Amino acid sequence: MTTSAPLLxxxxxxxxxxxxxxxxxxxxxxxxxxxxxxxxxxxxxAPVERVAHRLLPxxxxxxxxxxxxxxxxxxxxxxxxxxxxxxEAANLTGTVKARTAYALLCGAxxxxxxxxxxxxxxxxxxxxxxxxxxxxxxxxxLHLAVPxxxxxRLVAALRRDGARVTRAPGGTGFLGAMDEAARIAEDEERYxxxxxxxxxxxxxxxxxxxxxxxxxxxGEGVRPHALAASVGSAGTLVGTAQAxxxxxxxxxxxxxxxxxxxxxxxxxxxGAPRMNGTGGLGHGLRQPLLAPYEDEFAFAQVGxxxxxxxxxxxxxxxxxxxxxxAAGAWLTASRAVDAGPxxxxxxxxxxxxxxxxxxxxxxxx
Numbered sequence: 001m002t003t004s005a006p007l008l009x010x011x012x013x014x015x016x017x018x019x020x021x022x023x024x025x026x027x028x029x030x031x032x033x034x035x036x037x038x039x040x041x042x043x044x045x046a047p048v049e050r051v052a053h054r055l056l057p058x059x060x061x062x063x064x065x066x067x068x069x070x071x072x073x074x075x076x077x078x079x080x081x082x083x084x085x086x087x088e089a090a091n092l093t094g095t096v097k098a099r100t101a102y103a104l105l106c107g108a109x110x111x112x113x114x115x116x117x118x119x120x121x122x123x124x125x126x127x128x129x130x131x132x133x134x135x136x137x138x139x140x141x142l143h144l145a146v147p148x149x150x151x152x153r154l155v156a157a158l159r160r161d162g163a164r165v166t167r168a169p170g171g172t173g174f175l176g177a178m179d180e181a182a183r184i185a186e187d188e189e190r191y192x193x194x195x196x197x198x199x200x201x202x203x204x205x206x207x208x209x210x211x212x213x214x215x216x217x218x219g220e221g222v223r224p225h226a227l228a229a230s231v232g233s234a235g236t237l238v239g240t241a242q243a244x245x246x247x248x249x250x251x252x253x254x255x256x257x258x259x260x261x262x263x264x265x266x267x268x269x270x271g272a273p274r275m276n277g278t279g280g281l282g283h284g285l286r287q288p289l290l291a292p293y294e295d296e297f298a299f300a301q302v303g304x305x306x307x308x309x310x311x312x313x314x315x316x317x318x319x320x321x322x323x324x325x326a327a328g329a330w331l332t333a334s335r336a337v338d339a340g341p342x343x344x345x346x347x348x349x350x351x352x353x354x355x356x357x358x359x360x361x362x363x364x365x
Contacts, residue, residue, distance in 0.1 A: 024175060024283075026182035031288065034197045038292045041238065045103065045203035052106035056115040058138045059106060065092035066102045067208045071216045071347075074318045074330070077310075081337030081344040083330055084224070085322065086213060086240075088351050093130040095352040096209075096236055097277075101130035103204035103235075104193045105138070112191060119143070120190040122181035124174055125154055126277055126352060127195060132161035143190060145180035147173055149271065151357065173269035175281055197288045201235030202242075209236065210243020213347055218247070222345050226336035228254040228300070229349040230278045230325035231263070234290035236349055241297070244347070252298060254332045255290065256325070259303040263287070263294075274304050275324040276355055300335075302328035308362040311354060324358050326350035 053060050069090040073082050088096035108117050120143040121131060128144050135142040143164040146155065148171070158165050166184065168176035178196075185192035195201055217224060227244050229237040234255070241253040257263050260272040261279030269282035281287070286294070310327035314320050322330070326348065333346035354362075 023172075024179040026186060027175070027179040030182040030185070030192055030194055031197060034194055035288050036197055036199050036292075040199040041202050041289060041292065042242070043199055043203065045106075045200055045207050048110045048200055048203075049106045051110040055113070056105075056109050056138060059102070059109070062092070062102060062134060062137065066098050067091070067212065069212070071213060072320065072350075074314065074320065076337045076346070077331060077334035078338040080340075080342045081225075081334075081346065083333045083337065084213070084217070084222075084345065084347045085320070085326070085330065085350040086209065086347065087320075088349065089321075089353045093126070093133050095126040095130060096349060097126040097351070098130045098134075099204050099209060100195060100201050100233070100235055101127055101134055103200040104131070104195060104198055105134060105140070107198055107200040108191050108193060115140075118188070118190045119193060120145070120181050120184045120188070121193040121195065122146070122174075122177040124150060124177065124277060125355065128154070128158055128163070129161075131193075132158045132163040135163065136161040143181075143184055143188065145177045145184060147177045153356075173271065173282070174279075175269055175283070175285075178281075195233045195235070198233075198235070199289075201233060202239040202289050205236050205239025206242045207239075209349075210240040213240065214243055214247050217345075217347075223248055224251055224347050225340070225344045226252040226254060226333055226346040227348075228256055228329040228332040228336070228346065230256040230275055230302075230329050230351065231287065231290065232277045232279070232325075234287040236351075237297075238289050238293060240347075240349065252336060253296065254300045254329075254336065255294075255297045256300045256302055256328050256332050258328075259301040259306075262301055263290075263299055272304075273361065275302065275307050275328050276358055277323075277351065278325050278328075300328075300332040302331055304361075305365055306331065308358070308365045311358070311362045321353040321359075322350045323352045323354035324362075326352070326354075
């Protein structure tokens with residue numbers, strides 16, 4: 001396994017916010033209309049959830065299957081400290097995105113004021129699976145836009161749960177799926193969940209994921225030195241960091257991005273393999289949930305090959321299967337504790353156990 005450390009960088013220089021990208025006019029309009037500020041992101045989730053539960057009682061039944069996941073201590077990469085993995089595979093549908101999906105649905109129902117809301121969203125995998133499952137249980141009408149190159153097995157799984165699925169045009173990547181969802185929202189008069197701009201996507205992690213971590217570590221008498229989470233929409237990172245810093249304001253927080261698609265990347269997206277569900281959007285775009293806080297985070301880059309090697313190492317030495325994004329978070333958290341005195345602790349969010357494609361790639365490297 002390679003031992004090179006993730007590269008820590010400051011946030012890149014500011015870039016124009018609109019248009020989103022050449023040809024992404026629908027998405028540009030959606031992002032401009034719903035760009036959240038700090039006050040939006042820091043608003044509590046519980047009142048939104050209460051309204052949604054009243055309007056759609058089926059959400060109450062889903063709630064126990066989301067959250068309460070284990071926090072598993074493993075050695076850091078060099079063995080100088082401990083990294084606590086928040087094992088999100090224990091959620092409904094096996095991923096941290098179950099929390100996000102639940103929060104997005106609560107937000108949509110509460111804002112619409114009715115359970116008869118017709119939904120659309122974009123996804124490259126985990127969020128779509130969680131949304132499709134939950135919407136099938138709740139009887140909600142869901143249309144999903146996916147990148148052109150997603151596996152056929154994913155599209156089939158989404159359709160089995162009753163979701164309508166549209167592939168974005170070839171060569172447009174994840175940004176194309178985002179724009180396609182925004183177009184569908186306009187054309188079909190659907191509510192666009194827009195995970196990248198949804199305040200509840202951060203709030204649920206502040207009030208649930210981060211609170212769970214803090215409670216467990218407090219019981220263990222542990223004060224974390226750092227938190228690391230790989231970034232897709234950034235809700236998990238931002239919300240969890242806010243919770244941990246309530247107890248320890250000096251807790252360092254690392255936003256982990258693929259080396260193949262860093263935060264605020266000014267270039268057009270490419271099809272280069274990278275940690276699943278993560279990455280910069282391209283064309284200088286910044287995740288709207290992270291942009292208001294970017295001076296409060298350190299930015300780490302982890303290459304796909306490095307993440308795959310870490311997946312193999314954790315499975316081989318700790319008997320724990322994690323995704324590439326989780327392995328990247330573990331590497332980054334390890335760097336934070338291994339660079340200082342022995343005995344320090346950090347937290348890493350383990351989003352899932354990894355996709356079949358990631359494990360096939362890990363076997364090939």
